[in-house]
Amino acid sequence: MNHYVTIATELVIGMFFLFVITKSLGKTQFSQITPFDFISALILGELVGNAIYDHEVRIIEILFTTFIWGVLMYVLEQITQKFNGSRKHLEGEPNIVIHNGIIKFDALKKSKLDINQLKSLIRQQGYFSIQEIEFAILETNGVVSVLPKSQYDTPKMSDLQLPNKSVNLPVTLILDGEVVHDNLEEIGLNEQWLKEQLSTKGITDYKEVLYAEWMENQPLFTMEYESQSG
16 A cells, blocks of 8 residues: 555656646747757656656655756756857757748758658648648748748738727636636626626526636627537
């Protein structure tokens, strides 16, 4: 029994320690994984895994090693922030793989990318033919940024000479049957208003609402639990 308690304790401590390190390195660690970030994640996971399954390694030793590795990553992150020349070596650099509608085979070869992979990445951006692309840039996180040819580009409001409209973010007011009070306060409304809006829809209890969203100059959008069926 003590063995399982030890494993559970090490898991909790390891998860907390990795969480602190990851948060301290910034949100880009989640959305923009560079080769160096990938290696770092593997090593951190391996360190905590050793602490759990290798009984000869004590948790304090793994935590110390993880801490040192976290400090090294943080220092390297600061270096890339302050010294532009280091970014190319540590984070990589974007590569133009399509230029003026022409595929740059040298850039593809350098990036270890073939035509099928390039087509797949382009499709993920909503374009299904290379003929539609004027420029394509392979970013350091492996995503392709696409600039389509003018005839395939989505027209903008200014292109159609339409009047500008205000842009508003939707605000979540109820989530899983619970009122998000901070959001309600942020838009300058109160629970009495919310109850009145729900009452017009025949809803008497927050628990009936899976999701409720507010947007300026629009009626309150609600999705009840019952509406999920079918």
